[in-house]
Amino acid sequence: MSIAWVFPGQGSQVVGMGRDLIAASAAARQIFATADETLDFGLSELCFSGPETDLTATENAQPALLTTSMALLAAMRELLGDRLEPPIAVAGHSLGEYSALVAGGSLDFTTALRLVRRRGELMAAAHDGSMAAVIGLDAGILEQICQEVSAALQHHNQLHGTVVIANYNAPDQLVISGSVVAVEHASLLAKSRGAKRVIPLKVSAAFHSPLMVEAAEGMAQAIASATVRDLDIPLIANVTAEPLRDADDVRREMVAQVVAPVRWIASVQHMVAMGVETFVEIGPGRVLTGLIRRIAPAARLINVATFEDVRALTAMQPV
Known part of the structure; x- marks a missing residue:
């Protein structure tokens, strides 16, 4: 085996x-x-x-x-x-x-x-950024959310307007990472589009992100x-x-x-x-x-x- x-x-x-x-x-x-x-x-x-x-x-x-x-x-x-x-x-x-x-x-x-x-x-x-676990949302939907939020914040010249999926842990458990404001925006959108839970993580920076x-x-x-x-x-x-x-x-x-x-x-x-x-x-x-x-x-x-x-x-x- x-x-x-x-x-x-x-x-x-x-x-x-x-x-x-x-x-x-x-x-x-x-x-x-x-x-x-x-x-x-x-x-x-x-x-x-x-x-x-x-x-x-x-x-x-x-x-x-x-x-x-x-x-x-x-x-x-x-x-x-x-x-x-x-x-x-x-x-x-x-x-x-x-x-x-x-x-x-x-x-x-x-x-x-x-x-x-x-x-x-x-x-x-590294002391810039945050992360959140997203439970029960399809990866494709979350990737689209991250792209939308990043594009919107960067368009408005927001510093570090970036959020990405940092961990593809399991089909029902993903983690997003990026600037504090971008992660907050993406978390709200994830909830509105069907995520069962969004859990902020106790970290000091945006690990596994640009x-x-x-x-x-x-x-x-x-x-x-x-x-x-x-x-x-x-x-x-x-x-x-x-x-x-x-x-x-x-x-x-x-x-x-x-x-x-x-x-x-x-x-x-x-x-x-x-x-x-x-x-x-x-x-x-x-x-x-x-x-x-x-x-x-x-x-x-x-x-x-x-x-x-x-x-x-x-x-x-x-x-």
């Missing part, structure tokens, strides 16, 4: 994540120790004990999630050894794409850790000096929902995904078309498991968020 490994993005962090791995897995302990040494502060203690406000800060949440996901993967490899069936594809949601790149052999863990710390700093420094161009430029500088290798396992890219293997393509993806939408629906559909029957979400929470259930109802879904989840894999075939 063909498998894909998928890795969650920012928002899945929770105080206590990874703490149960420390006593149970030497390989996971080493991941957390490496993270503390690489970043020169107690990231592991922040994961295990918080405080939540510090863990949630973008510049901390991003390396914390990468580290916890990689600790879980290390524990899987340690416990299962040759019984761990390799995936035919890897993917991650936004930040989770860096975990996928480590799992797929393109980045080593310390390189990815430095890059996501920088990514978090750049994104935290307003993040300065952060993308900063990431381009950071990636230029990083060691990036060809992938051993194809990555289904956020930006195109197509498989990547080449290192140069990976570099372009890491820059582009800062300003481009996360095409998660199409990514999952592509993996299903490749023959993936089992999706293993590796990381805290169950966000991607829930989204994939709505995109590919026939898929087998496995969630690995704790050491007990890792242990449970030993009873599964294939794993």
Whole structure:
């Protein structure tokens, strides 16, 4: 049964994540120790004990999630050894794409850790814009709304009159991103045209939109000096929902995904078309498991968020 490994993005962090791995897995302990040494502060203690406000800060949440996901993967490899069936594809949601790149052999863990710390700093420094989740509205209708609002605001010379779909998460869950006024206008139109709910998100900037161009430029500088290798396992890219293997393509993806939408629906559909029957979400929470259930109802879904989840894999075939 063909498998894909998928890795969650920012928002899945929770105080206590990874703490149960420390006593149970030497390989996971080493991941957390490496993270503390690489970043020169107690990231592991922040994961295990918080405080939540510090863990949630973008510049901390991003390396914390990468580290916890990689600790879980290390524990899987340690416990299962040759019984761990390799995936035919890897993917991650936004930040989770860096975990996928480590799992797929393109980045080593310390390189990815430095890059996501920088990514978090750049994104935290952006203070322009907002985002909102739109529930129960067709993507085509929402795309038209975004185009209408952007054109109207730009015609009236409104600064940053831009709103776009930032996340195509599931058929009934989309996220818009842009200037505060544009997101407000688009939210009202979405409700008037049939959206079941529109939920403002607690973010400080317009992630995955053209307003993040300065952060993308900063990431381009950071990636230029990083060691990036060809992938051993194809990555289904956020930006195109197509498989990547080449290192140069990976570099372009890491820059582009800062300003481009996360095409998660199409990514999952592509993996299903490749023959993936089992999706293993590796990381805290169950966000991607829930989204994939709505995109590919026939898929087998496995969630690995704790050491007990890792242990449970030993009873599964294939794993």
